[in-house]
Amino acid sequence: xxxxxxxxxxxxxxxxxxxxxxxxxxxxxxxxxxxxxxxxxxxxxxxxxxxxxxxxxxxxxxxxxxxxxxxxxxxxxxxxxxxxxxxxxxxxxxxxxxxxxxxxxxxxxxxxx
Amino acid sequence: xxxxxxxxxxxxxxxxxxxxxxxxxxxxxxxxxxxxxxxxxxxxxxxxxxxxxxxxxxxxxxxxxxxxxxxxxxxxxxxxxxxxxxxxxxxxxxxxxxxxxxxxxxxxxxxxxx
Numbered sequence: 001x002x003x004x005x006x007x008x009x010x011x012x013x014x015x016x017x018x019x020x021x022x023x024x025x026x027x028x029x030x031x032x033x034x035x036x037x038x039x040x041x042x043x044x045x046x047x048x049x050x051x052x053x054x055x056x057x058x059x060x061x062x063x064x065x066x067x068x069x070x071x072x073x074x075x076x077x078x079x080x081x082x083x084x085x086x087x088x089x090x091x092x093x094x095x096x097x098x099x100x101x102x103x104x105x106x107x108x109x110x111x112x113x
Numbered sequence: 114x115x116x117x118x119x120x121x122x123x124x125x126x127x128x129x130x131x132x133x134x135x136x137x138x139x140x141x142x143x144x145x146x147x148x149x150x151x152x153x154x155x156x157x158x159x160x161x162x163x164x165x166x167x168x169x170x171x172x173x174x175x176x177x178x179x180x181x182x183x184x185x186x187x188x189x190x191x192x193x194x195x196x197x198x199x200x201x202x203x204x205x206x207x208x209x210x211x212x213x214x215x216x217x218x219x220x221x222x223x224x225x226x227x
Contacts, residue, residue, distance in 0.1 A: 032213035043117075043203050043218035044156070051213035089155060099144070099207050099214055103155035 002027045006090045006104035013080055013111050021075040021107045023064075023090035031092035033057075033066055033073040034101070038087045047075075047088070080111045116140070117219035119204050125225045126194050134189040134222045136204030145187040146216065147179060148203040156203055162187060163209065191224075199226045 007022040025031065032051045036044040048057030053068035062077045073090060090104040117138045126132040136145065143164050148156035160169045162181045176198070178190040191198055201223050205216040 034215065036218075043119075043220045044205075044216075045218065046215045049213055049215060093213070099216060100158065100161075101156075101216060105155050106153070 002031065002092060002094060002102050004090050004092055004102055004104035006088075006107055009087075009106070009108040011107060011109050013109070015082055015111055015113050016079045017111075019075070019077040019080045019084075019109065021088055021090075021109070023073045023075065023104060025071050025073065025090075025092050027071075027092055027094065029094055030068075031094050032099075033064070034091045034093070035062070035064055035073070035075050036089045036091060036103075038089065038106070040086070044089065080109070082111045082113055085109055085111045117204055117206055117217050119202075119219035119222050121222060122220060123223050123225070125227060126191075127227055128196065129193045132191050132194055132224065134191075134202050134224070136187045136189070136219055137185050138204075138206045138217075139185070140206055140217060141184060142206035142208050142217070143184065144207045144209055145181060146205040146207075147177075147187070147189050148205065149198075150201040150203055150221070152200075159189075194224070194226045196226050199224055 003026045034049045035047040037047045038044050048059040050057040050066035056065045064073050064075045087106045087108050089106045091101045093099040146161040147159045150156040159173045180188045201221045203221045204219040207216045
């Protein structure tokens with residue numbers, strides 16, 4: 001079945017460091033890809049998305065490019081802030097009439113001053 | 114602001130005592146979802162409503178039920194909570210069909226079972 005694999009955490013960085021969180025997927029068709037972020041004690045918020053190959057999603061300095069050839073959707077940010085500390089979930093959805101999300105296991109990011 | 118609201122934010126119940134969690138939305142979305150998220154895990158879809166049509170995931174225990182009396186409200190009923198049902202319960206909404214349409218999540222209800 002469809003699945004998402006993302007790197008284990010926690011990822012620990014100093015403020016202003018470069019961030020990469022790897023995400024790869026397995027799907028039988030052409031999924032839409034998402035990054036959701038979850039701050040402590042809160043629900044999930046959409047960070048960015050891409051709906052077709054070579055699309056780049058971006059928001060708040062974060063970027064991810066839909067790479068069909070490598071089935072990847074890695075999350076990057078050039079300079080992280082303490083406020084970026086959160087859990088990041090990579091997810092896919094297939095067009096099945098409703099948008100069933102398949103999540104990765106999540107990667108916790110800890111940014112220190 | 115249009116949003117997804119969950120009440121209460123924290124709920125404590127006793128082992129075996131029925132509990133109901135509520136979700137409301139002002140987005141007028143026709144699809145509503147309930148997820149269970151245990152500590153340090155990804156959210157797991159329990160079921161969803163497509164308008165009034167209820168769709169259960171195959172591995173959702175019978176102990177979990179849901180009601181959607183109208184477009185705006187959806188309820189999660191746990192008939193006999195066990196210790197293993199302690200988790201964060203997330204409600205989400207989306208519009209139907211459009212490729213890549215996102216889900217909008219509420220803040221969650223954290224359920225403790227004593």
